[in-house]
Amino acid sequence: MTSTLGFAILAVLARGDRTGYDLATAMRRPVGYFWTAGHSQIHAELQKLRASGLIGFRTEHGPGPQDKKVYRLTDDGMAALREWITEPPRERPERDELVLKTYASWLAEPELVRRLFADQLAAHETRLAEYEREERIFGGVPAAGDPRFGNYAALWCGLSYERHRVEWCRWMLARLSAAPA
């Protein structure tokens, strides 16, 4: 019963051996764009994955009170990861606080709602610009068997998502400006 976080860790380890610290860094950026975890959660998960035999580690001398542990995928881990990838994703309930606020927005002062969406728009435009910058780094779309294809496809999704979000914020702002009773 490996959790989704477990598979996220396996997916990172499939690209090369890492310490728990390295994994935590990857879980902030770039993997953090679609799956995040704090280091406390990662260390706990690593212990479970090891108990299941999906990962192993070698110790190396490093800073800190304990030696550092460099984790690697086992054959079992790789097999479990490969199997998981093509299984349909387990449904997660949508939880979008901004849409919830929107649902209740008829109760609030239009000017304050307008400000809320103006801020959101700015934030999404900033992110969009970042993603576009990152996209330019790739020289075309990597082939499907290339690890970089995973990065590119995830980035494409992020770009499309931010564009949708920007469009929605703009629509809201137009609605809130139009027809001032």
Place this chain on the structure above:
Amino acid sequence: MTSTLGFAILAVLARGDRTGYDLATAMRRPVGYFWTAGHSQIHAELQKLRASGLIGFRTEHGPGPQDKKVYRLTDDGMAALREWITEPPRERPERDELVLKTYASWLAEPELVRRLFADQLAAHETRLAEYEREERIFGGVPAAGDPRFGNYAALWCGLSYERHRVEWCRWMLARLSAAPA
């Protein structure tokens, strides 16, 4: 320290008095499209909201072992809700299992990945058609002070989101069909 679920409940109660059961129904559909909760969570939250004085209730005779409780917003509850609406939403980490699978997709058999995205595409197209049907029910965009504006704006976001998702699935399918090594 009211939770987001608490405000979701207040937002529903702002549209009319409800029992816990009614709230659980609303949290499946239509509010469930952007914030869900099971009835066990709702009953617990209602007790907290009552302790904070944000809601009250009257008992009415009804089926079941206990009398039913019809909850209503208090003035404090309405004030807290109004204030919350225009505060910037607290950031929630993105957690998208499909994107995570995409990130790891370079490891899997292209044909199985293709099937995964074909299924996802079909599911999103179905949802999109549902939303489009719902959109047609509104005769134009309700005014910003109308409760129905909240429903419409949330639906607009859902429509835009599903279109983004459909586009992404189509892009992935095109990528996975093209250039079969």
Place this chain on the structure above:
DNA sequence: CGAGACTATGTCAGTAGCGACATAGTCCTC
């Protein structure tokens, strides 16, 4: 008049995830 769906409230155990606390060596800069 019986079966089954629906209305209605609640508890409890478990998992997922977050933030703070704890510890300590290394490396870089001033």
Place this chain on the structure above:
DNA sequence: GAGGACTATGTCGCTACTGACATAGTCTCG
């Protein structure tokens, strides 16, 4: 050589959320 950022691993308590269990009246259809 002192201070601070970075590398590195781990624990603990709390909140959010899920799914199962528990109970029981009403309403509808055959």
